[in-house]
Amino acid sequence: MINAHRLRLSTAIFKGAALPVTLGLAVIALWVFTMLTIPLWPLDAPLDMVGRRLQPPSAAHWFGTDALGRDVLSRTLHGAQFSIPIAIVVVFAAVIIGGALGAISGFFGGLIGAAIMRLVDVTLAFPPILLAMAVAASLGPGLENAAIAMVVVWWPLYARLVRAQVLEVREREHVEAAVAAGAGPMRVLCLHILPLCWTPVLVNATMDFGQVVLLAASLSFIGLGATPPTPEWGAMIADGAKHFYHWWIAFGPGMAIFAVVVGFNFVGDGLRDLLDPRTE
Amino acid sequence: MTHYLLRRLLAMPFLLLGVVTMAFLLGNFVKGDPLASLLTDRQMDNPMVVAAVKARWGLDKPIPQRYAIYIRNLAQGDLGVSFRTKRPVLRDLLDRLPATLELVLCAMTFGSLVGTALGVAAAHWRNRLADHGARLVALIGSSVPVFWSGLIALYVFSVQFSWLPGPGRLDPALRPPETVTGFYTIDALIAGDWVIFQNALAHLVLPSVMLGWAVLGIISRMVRATMLDVMQEDYIITAKAKGAGTLRVLLRHALRNAMVPALTIIGFSFAYLITGAILTETVFSWPGVGSYAVDAARSLDHPAIIGVTIVGALAFLLANLLTDIAYVFANPRIRLE
Numbered sequence: 001m002i003n004a005h006r007l008r009l010s011t012a013i014f015k016g017a018a019l020p021v022t023l024g025l026a027v028i029a030l031w032v033f034t035m036l037t038i039p040l041w042p043l044d045a046p047l048d049m050v051g052r053r054l055q056p057p058s059a060a061h062w063f064g065t066d067a068l069g070r071d072v073l074s075r076t077l078h079g080a081q082f083s084i085p086i087a088i089v090v091v092f093a094a095v096i097i098g099g100a101l102g103a104i105s106g107f108f109g110g111l112i113g114a115a116i117m118r119l120v121d122v123t124l125a126f127p128p129i130l131l132a133m134a135v136a137a138s139l140g141p142g143l144e145n146a147a148i149a150m151v152v153v154w155w156p157l158y159a160r161l162v163r164a165q166v167l168e169v170r171e172r173e174h175v176e177a178a179v180a181a182g183a184g185p186m187r188v189l190c191l192h193i194l195p196l197c198w199t200p201v202l203v204n205a206t207m208d209f210g211q212v213v214l215l216a217a218s219l220s221f222i223g224l225g226a227t228p229p230t231p232e233w234g235a236m237i238a239d240g241a242k243h244f245y246h247w248w249i250a251f252g253p254g255m256a257i258f259a260v261v262v263g264f265n266f267v268g269d270g271l272r273d274l275l276d277p278r279t280e
Numbered sequence: 281m282t283h284y285l286l287r288r289l290l291a292m293p294f295l296l297l298g299v300v301t302m303a304f305l306l307g308n309f310v311k312g313d314p315l316a317s318l319l320t321d322r323q324m325d326n327p328m329v330v331a332a333v334k335a336r337w338g339l340d341k342p343i344p345q346r347y348a349i350y351i352r353n354l355a356q357g358d359l360g361v362s363f364r365t366k367r368p369v370l371r372d373l374l375d376r377l378p379a380t381l382e383l384v385l386c387a388m389t390f391g392s393l394v395g396t397a398l399g400v401a402a403a404h405w406r407n408r409l410a411d412h413g414a415r416l417v418a419l420i421g422s423s424v425p426v427f428w429s430g431l432i433a434l435y436v437f438s439v440q441f442s443w444l445p446g447p448g449r450l451d452p453a454l455r456p457p458e459t460v461t462g463f464y465t466i467d468a469l470i471a472g473d474w475v476i477f478q479n480a481l482a483h484l485v486l487p488s489v490m491l492g493w494a495v496l497g498i499i500s501r502m503v504r505a506t507m508l509d510v511m512q513e514d515y516i517i518t519a520k521a522k523g524a525g526t527l528r529v530l531l532r533h534a535l536r537n538a539m540v541p542a543l544t545i546i547g548f549s550f551a552y553l554i555t556g557a558i559l560t561e562t563v564f565s566w567p568g569v570g571s572y573a574v575d576a577a578r579s580l581d582h583p584a585i586i587g588v589t590i591v592g593a594l595a596f597l598l599a600n601l602l603t604d605i606a607y608v609f610a611n612p613r614i615r616l617e
Contacts, residue, residue, distance in 0.1 A: 122298030254428035261423040
């Protein structure tokens with residue numbers, strides 16, 4: 001079953017049937033490449049004053065310079081070093097924490113399972129950005145605290161998703177067969193149930209990478225994430241908002257966020273069409 | 281049906297208690313010191329203020345008792361006093377609520393009208409240029425950070441071309457109309473002041489379009505999916521066979537029935553609207569609850585942040601409940617266990 005999916009995905013990509021997926025993957029690959037190799041690029045230092053203040057785009061500074069005379073292009077590209085790792089860490093932490101709690105709740109049920117789901121209900125009762133703001137504010141500004149706040153907001157979604165999957169897969173015959181053959185509960189859960197739950201988790205996680213990039217930038221824009229002089233995209237846009245008539249300060253980082261989010265949305269959309277038979 | 285609604289209604293008090301408890305925990309873990317969430321650093325140096333606040337919120341008592349006091353204060357509408365404005369948080373929020381409601385209602389109207397139109401067009405011309413175009417418009421709306429698109433829109437339409445006014449609810453030279461509803465447009469009409477009405481409306485255009493654009497995607501997607509389902513129904517074929525025009529079939533026969541499942545988007549898009557409103561208000565200097573929340577977060581004004589969070593969760597829960605109720609009543613076929 002898993003191999004069938006992989007086959008369909010790869011043939012679809014090669015045939016060009018999934019043009020958005022390919023495009024999205026290419027954009028993401030470019031950003032990851034940028035993130036990994038940025039110290040080697042012949043760019044101005046992102047934190048240094050390299051030109052006159054508030055200069056519009058020119059041959060020397062393609063995206064112009066900001067209020068401190070720093071190169072906006074260099075800062076925008078360096079921003080990948082913050083936004084992409086944060087998105088990866090937050091999504092993985094949410095998948096692992098939420099997935100584990102959801103699996104426990106779905107497989108074992110009982111009082112603990114019910115308690116977990118009530119905690120999920122209460123967390124999801126908050127508008128995500130408000131809860132993230134409240135958590136980040138009580139922890140204090142900083143990218144690490146913003147990341148923790150986002151995990152707090154995101155894990156319940158995966159708990160619900162994995163729980164629903166586990167409840168469904170648990171009833172299948174191969175699970176019954178495994179139990180009859182004497183497999184212990186942990187073995188049944190980890191080897192016979194969870195491997196069949198990964199499809200929706202993968203689709204959601206892909207879409208969520210983009211959403212986490214957006215929320216992280218939003219928190220930094222508000223002033224709860226990255227602190228100056230970090231070249232983080234949201235913080236750079238906040239800078240641009242202060243120097244409203246110099247549009248180029250915010251332009252680069254905004255386009256960067258847009259590109260990353262669209263990339264992940266394309267891939268997530270395509271994955272859903274390919275992996276989820278219900279949408280066909 | 282009633283059974284399902286009843287269960288949802290019964291769950292509400294427990295969810296509320298959970299929300300309030302979580303807010304209590306958040307407030308108590310600020311810098312590991314609950315006083316930090318109630319007092320500024322300067323006030324902390326004043327033993328008299330500290331003693332008064334400790335007594336009011338029971339901070340000298342053990343946690344369970346403190347929790348009881350907190351709940352009692354909340355029940356009386358006491359959300360604490362903002363560090364920044366030095367006013368009760370609840371009063372601040374009530375003052376700013378109309379501005380947010382006016383913006384969100386305009387955005388919702390824009391988002392639903394354009395989203396529905398895009399969804400119908402996309403379903404009618406499925407997999408053709410219009411479908412892809414609609415998808416692209418929606419995709420841009422949901423992928424662009426609204427605090428950035430708002431800035432760019434302000435720069436283009438207000439600074440470059442001067443077609444629309446800048447940030448705020450009114451030009452600085454104008455005085456707000458006398459408060460009746462708190463909606464500047466409606467209050468201006470009540471006062472019969474045409475100039476202020478026009479100005480307030482012009483100020484609403486950019487923020488509502490940028491905010492509505494963010495929810496356009498989910499709306500058009502939902503309408504497209506339900507339209508495609510409905511278009512398969514026998515009564516559509518019947519209508520076509522009887523010679524009804526394309527537009528009539530689409531709007532009269534298909535859209536009406538497609539709108540019922542699409543009702544769920546009201547509650548669903550509310551989460552996006554709240555998120556978007558917070559950021560949109562910040563960019564457009566809109567004096568609503570959203571910019572209040574951001575100002576509070578920026579200055580680490582903990583009573584205000586936690587107050588906004590509780591009220592936001594309340595609104596969120598209510599919106600979801602109302603959606604469920606509307607859904608059940610709009611579609612009698614639903615019989616949930």
